Amino acid sequence: MTIVVYGAGDIGCYVGGRLLASGSDVTFVGRRRMADELADHGLRLSDYLGTDLRIEPGDLSYATSPAAASRADLLLLTVKSAATATAADELADVLKPDTVVISFQNGLRNGAILSTRLPANTVLSGMVPFNVVNDAGGHFHQGTEGTLFVQRDPALTPYERAFARAGLPLLEHDEILPVQWAKLLLNLINPINALSDLPMQTQLSQHAFRLCWAAALDEAMNLLAMAGIEPAQILRSPMSHLPDILRLPDFLYRRSDVLPRMDPLARTSMWQDLQAGQPTEIDYLNGEVVRLAESLGRTAPINARLVALVRAAERNRRTWTGPELLHELGR
Numbered sequence: 001m002t003i004v005v006y007g008a009g010d011i012g013c014y015v016g017g018r019l020l021a022s023g024s025d026v027t028f029v030g031r032r033r034m035a036d037e038l039a040d041h042g043l044r045l046s047d048y049l050g051t052d053l054r055i056e057p058g059d060l061s062y063a064t065s066p067a068a069a070s071r072a073d074l075l076l077l078t079v080k081s082a083a084t085a086t087a088a089d090e091l092a093d094v095l096k097p098d099t100v101v102i103s104f105q106n107g108l109r110n111g112a113i114l115s116t117r118l119p120a121n122t123v124l125s126g127m128v129p130f131n132v133v134n135d136a137g138g139h140f141h142q143g144t145e146g147t148l149f150v151q152r153d154p155a156l157t158p159y160e161r162a163f164a165r166a167g168l169p170l171l172e173h174d175e176i177l178p179v180q181w182a183k184l185l186l187n188l189i190n191p192i193n194a195l196s197d198l199p200m201q202t203q204l205s206q207h208a209f210r211l212c213w214a215a216a217l218d219e220a221m222n223l224l225a226m227a228g229i230e231p232a233q234i235l236r237s238p239m240s241h242l243p244d245i246l247r248l249p250d251f252l253y254r255r256s257d258v259l260p261r262m263d264p265l266a267r268t269s270m271w272q273d274l275q276a277g278q279p280t281e282i283d284y285l286n287g288e289v290v291r292l293a294e295s296l297g298r299t300a301p302i303n304a305r306l307v308a309l310v311r312a313a314e315r316n317r318r319t320w321t322g323p324e325l326l327h328e329l330g331r
């Protein structure tokens, strides 16, 4: 069984690398700069629990042409959401009809985009709850805890053991939309983290930044309730408890353990995008809350403001303190 990771960047190299390190047949497809990085350094995969694995360059297959996906029995799509339609069009020309495709992306719409463009294939939506950073030396580090989620389907059966062997067991759900919304609620921290320019743990230690996230969450959860959508429980407590926990004073918040464990240096991919001068996924995260509000004849001013601030930061970077951002969102 050949697994192809399409759009192998941070998530793709980490998940594909763990599968390869545990004996699966994996081919990566992505950009020339990543192919060069892996050819120079090989892959190093580490996590917050102390796992540290290495794969030599000679043991890696990293292609830069979509044609390499023609071998896939299972294809993991790990491009950013804005790149999904283009990737799907490239894949439509090369995939076997029985290739199973899993979208391991944030956001709500990637599965539908893929299904429309790849009508012959089984397309499943997945969710990666943990965070991965790359240091440009072939090193990919999982900084927060979490297990891979995926839409339940019999087509996954042949691959379940491979993911478990890689230390990334698949948690299968009948209904993936509530899981995706739950992840999206967690991702509402992404713009706040990106604008703060701080590691997540440092940012969360500051009450004002926690209040910003709580406000964005309250707004989103009220809209979800109006739409009759109940987010799945992907934390140790129900998502509905999260805003109150974030509002706790520092000394009480420090005793809570509702959020996934994280490294002191873990950051969000939106922060990485701003650092790299690349467009962010803001339209597919807080932008979805704004769209949900519009569909209900409401507004979502806090999430809309976060979208606007990140758009501005994509053009012109500026760092916000917690009190500054809280004041801005309260205006």
Ligand SMILES: NC(=O)c1ccc[n+]([C@@H]2O[C@H](COP(=O)([O-])OP(=O)(O)OC[C@H]3O[C@@H](n4cnc5c(N)ncnc54)[C@H](OP(=O)(O)O)[C@@H]3O)[C@@H](O)[C@H]2O)c1
Binding pocket: 006, 007, 008, 009, 010, 011, 012, 029, 030, 031, 034, 078, 079, 080, 081, 083, 086, 087, 090, 104, 105, 106, 107, 128, 129, 130, 131, 132, 133, 268, 269, 281
């Ligand atoms: N990083 C995290 O910690 C994390 C955690 C959970 C979920 N996620 C989600 O996982 C998804 C992937 O994120 P990521 O951080 O891994 O992104 P990433 O590091 O940008 O990796 C995606 C890679 O795919 C490449 N690519 C884009 N279109 C392509 C195409 N048509 N053919 C081949 N390669 C293509 C990109 O190159 P270009 O940049 O040149 O387009 C990039 O190198 C996103 O939806 C993200 O929200 C990320």
